Amino acid sequence: MVQHPKRRALTRRDFLQRATAAGIALPSLAAILAACGSNEPTAGGGETGATGATGLQLARPDNPVTIPVTDDNPAIADGLDPESGPLQIFGYNDYIWKKVLNQFTEQYGADIEYTVFDTPEEMVSKMQSQGSDFDIVVSVTPENVGKLAFGGLIQPLNKSYIPNFDNVWPTLQSPLYDVDSSYTVPYTVYTTGIGYRNDLVDDPSQLDNPYDIFWDKRFAGQTHLLNGARDTIAAALLRMNADVNTAESAVLDQAKQMLLEGVDSMNWKFDHVDYNELGSFEVHMTWSGQVSYYQYYLPKGQKITQYSYAWPAATHPDLQGILTNDVFAIPKGAKNPVLAHAMIDFLLEPDHAITNYSYEGFQPPIVQFDNDKAVSDGIVPKNLANTLLTEDDFNLPNAVRELELAPATNQLWQQIYQEVTGGV
Amino acid sequence: MPEVADSGPRGAWFPGWFWPSFAGPAAIWLILLFVVPFYVIVAIAFGDLDPIFLTPTPVYDPLKWDFVPFRDLVSQIFSSGSIYQNAFVHTLVFVAVASLLCLLIGYPVAYFIARYAGRYRTLFLVLFIAPFWISYMMRMLAWINLLQPSGYVNRILAAIGLIDEPIAWLSGKPLTVILGLTYGYVPYMILPLFATLDRIPASTIEAGRDLGAGAIESFRRITLPLSRQGILAGLVIVALPMFGDYFTTTLLAGTRNTAMIGNLIQTSIQSSLVQTGASLVLILLGLLIVPMLYYLRATQRAQELLGA
Numbered sequence: 001m002v003q004h005p006k007r008r009a010l011t012r013r014d015f016l017q018r019a020t021a022a023g024i025a026l027p028s029l030a031a032i033l034a035a036c037g038s039n040e041p042t043a044g045g046g047e048t049g050a051t052g053a054t055g056l057q058l059a060r061p062d063n064p065v066t067i068p069v070t071d072d073n074p075a076i077a078d079g080l081d082p083e084s085g086p087l088q089i090f091g092y093n094d095y096i097w098k099k100v101l102n103q104f105t106e107q108y109g110a111d112i113e114y115t116v117f118d119t120p121e122e123m124v125s126k127m128q129s130q131g132s133d134f135d136i137v138v139s140v141t142p143e144n145v146g147k148l149a150f151g152g153l154i155q156p157l158n159k160s161y162i163p164n165f166d167n168v169w170p171t172l173q174s175p176l177y178d179v180d181s182s183y184t185v186p187y188t189v190y191t192t193g194i195g196y197r198n199d200l201v202d203d204p205s206q207l208d209n210p211y212d213i214f215w216d217k218r219f220a221g222q223t224h225l226l227n228g229a230r231d232t233i234a235a236a237l238l239r240m241n242a243d244v245n246t247a248e249s250a251v252l253d254q255a256k257q258m259l260l261e262g263v264d265s266m267n268w269k270f271d272h273v274d275y276n277e278l279g280s281f282e283v284h285m286t287w288s289g290q291v292s293y294y295q296y297y298l299p300k301g302q303k304i305t306q307y308s309y310a311w312p313a314a315t316h317p318d319l320q321g322i323l324t325n326d327v328f329a330i331p332k333g334a335k336n337p338v339l340a341h342a343m344i345d346f347l348l349e350p351d352h353a354i355t356n357y358s359y360e361g362f363q364p365p366i367v368q369f370d371n372d373k374a375v376s377d378g379i380v381p382k383n384l385a386n387t388l389l390t391e392d393d394f395n396l397p398n399a400v401r402e403l404e405l406a407p408a409t410n411q412l413w414q415q416i417y418q419e420v421t422g423g424v
Numbered sequence: 425m426p427e428v429a430d431s432g433p434r435g436a437w438f439p440g441w442f443w444p445s446f447a448g449p450a451a452i453w454l455i456l457l458f459v460v461p462f463y464v465i466v467a468i469a470f471g472d473l474d475p476i477f478l479t480p481t482p483v484y485d486p487l488k489w490d491f492v493p494f495r496d497l498v499s500q501i502f503s504s505g506s507i508y509q510n511a512f513v514h515t516l517v518f519v520a521v522a523s524l525l526c527l528l529i530g531y532p533v534a535y536f537i538a539r540y541a542g543r544y545r546t547l548f549l550v551l552f553i554a555p556f557w558i559s560y561m562m563r564m565l566a567w568i569n570l571l572q573p574s575g576y577v578n579r580i581l582a583a584i585g586l587i588d589e590p591i592a593w594l595s596g597k598p599l600t601v602i603l604g605l606t607y608g609y610v611p612y613m614i615l616p617l618f619a620t621l622d623r624i625p626a627s628t629i630e631a632g633r634d635l636g637a638g639a640i641e642s643f644r645r646i647t648l649p650l651s652r653q654g655i656l657a658g659l660v661i662v663a664l665p666m667f668g669d670y671f672t673t674t675l676l677a678g679t680r681n682t683a684m685i686g687n688l689i690q691t692s693i694q695s696s697l698v699q700t701g702a703s704l705v706l707i708l709l710g711l712l713i714v715p716m717l718y719y720l721r722a723t724q725r726a727q728e729l730l731g732a
Contacts (some may be wrong), residue, residue, distance in 0.1 A: 128479055407478050424505045
């Protein structure tokens with residue numbers, strides 16, 4: 001029997017009433033769930049030394065970390081022949097010039113397959129689930145080396161396959177996050193500073209605190225910060241001249257408030273593709289390597305001489321500046337470990353390193369790299385010569401690195417970052 | 425006596441399970457590609473975290489679920505000024521306005537194609553849904569170029585005297601996000617509307633005119649009520665994906681004051697806040713079930729009325 005049209009099982013009034021009730025009930029649901037929940041912390045640890053049962057050690061200038069080599073994760077034996085490949089590279093998009101990869105293929109006869117990740121968090125996540133599918137990871141940053149090594153995701157290196165390791169700056173041959181470079185080798189070095197249009201913005205180095213430029217309302221809507229929890233929050237910590245690896249909640253709260261005020265007044269955008277946005281910003285928190293290839297992405301009518309870079313640590317001894325290096329690592333269980341070692345050695349060979357740099361813009365930390373020649377050869381525009389680093393920069397007392405955070409602290413940083421950016 | 429299904433052509437006999445079994449492949453598809461992945465999301469939202477990597481460890485046994493992170497998130501959503509509350513408000517406002525714009529733009533287009541295009545109907549239909557042929561990402565990327573300070577949009581507006589200074593369309597304007605969503609989804613509105621309007625018999629409208637109704641009254645009292653199902657279908661088809669959209673606001677605005685729920689889900693999943701992302705998915709699903717059930721109910725009622 002068909003219902004009379006007026007005898008509806010659910011009228012519009014019923015529907016609205018029930019929807020309203022559901023909306024009111026949701027907070028009650030939260031209360032019910034609270035009664036069912038557990039209050040055990042899911043992660044935690046101290047800020048220096050071992051972190052509980054995980055054994056994760058946090059490298060600091062006063063606590064350099066030697067990552068142990070264990071029997072269940074040894075380095076490969078000496079004297080093995082390179083595999084036939086293909087070599088699986090895992091790295092940021094376009095972080096090794098295709099021309100250099102082709103040269104490697106020509107020399108070793110092995111094809112190369114390149115898988116891309118967009119963020120360090122994505123890299124760590126994929127390494128956990130499919131790390132052994134890759135042979136070499138490019139662009140691991142020091143703040144992730146510890147967790148990859150102590151988490152058993154990367155293998156120790158056999159330096160007998162990397163004779164060009166001797167080309168690496170001595171300062172970086174035994175870094176504090178991996179003493180003796182047991183698991184990693186440096187790939188590029190760069191600073192984090194201020195890229196700006198010098199025809200529209202006065203040199204921020206002339207300010208008492210150059211980091212104030214990111215909060216200068218004259219450039220509201222025209223200022224971008226780097227995305228990623230570590231770099232975005234570092235903008236505030238650097239302005240406060242606070243520890244960029246801090247775990248102190250009071251300091252982080254102050255940084256958060258500073259960023260929230262800036263987000264409202266400055267309408268920041270958060271990204272690391274400034275080279276693709278030339279013409280749409282006047283100030284950009286950026287890496288030195290990015291700036292050096294602005295010249296290849298200039299919009300019509302613009303010249304590279306309109307762009308400048310400032311690294312406050314170089315001009316203000318009382319202020320900190322971030323400098324760091326990306327590293328190579330070889331995943332545990334890599335199917336072509338000898339070939340992976342060969343790739344590392346290949347990229348540390350001066351000709352290949354400099355050729356790669358001419359495209360990449362991120363400087364290789366090798367002793368044969370001549371900063372002056374890079375400028376005179378036109379690889380680096382003269383007005384951007386200060387994007388180049390020297391080994392001595394790593395010994396500056398006010399040069400700081402972004403280092404590993406304890407898991408709980410890392411979680412806090414991520415939450416602050418999400419609150420500041422709103423998810424974009 | 426075994427249960428007998430309807431007899432087929434020429435009096436063939438089929439067992440009772442025969443015709444229902446045709447739903448089997450769809451059911452298997454639904455289970456494998458919706459139910460199972462959905463349960464994984466639930467297991468992540470209420471699961472554990474790796475102590476070093478903070479990556480989620482799904483817990484599939486409901487008796488071992490931890491509801492604390494979910495509870496905390498719900499509390500934050502109801503906290504005034506929290507990014508989660510702001511994102512939900514942005515999303516609701518953007519989706520409501522963009523859906524309405526899609527309807528206001530798409531309805532006349534569908535009406536024209538259904539009633540006046542004549543023998544060119546197919547051609548017009550193809551032309552108006554041609555944007556489907558290009559990926560959503562490419563269409564939004566094209567808009568970035570057009571909306572640059574020196575882009576064609578500002579140039580045209582300046583040329584016709586509407587603006588003196590270029591408008592910074594891409595610097596976090598909610599209007600830009602709404603227009604982007606509208607542009608991206610309006611083809612999805614046109615098709616169901618066209619299908620509904622096309623089915624309205626011309627004789628029904630003529631009968632109204634014969635009885636003295638003018639053009640506007642005919643539309644208001646005959647065409648519009650009969651196209652209600654198409655409007656609902658179109659609104660569901662455009663609004664549901666908009667709720668999860670993050671790409672549009674990331675490309676066309678990229679600022680905190682335009683962040684939508686999809687942005688929070690995306691960044692949560694890409695960071696060590698995957699549990700938060702999974703919880704947001706569950707909350708969003710709960711939010712969308714209500715209008716979805718209303719749509720299903722309305723459709724069922726409409727079918728019952730037609731049957732009666």
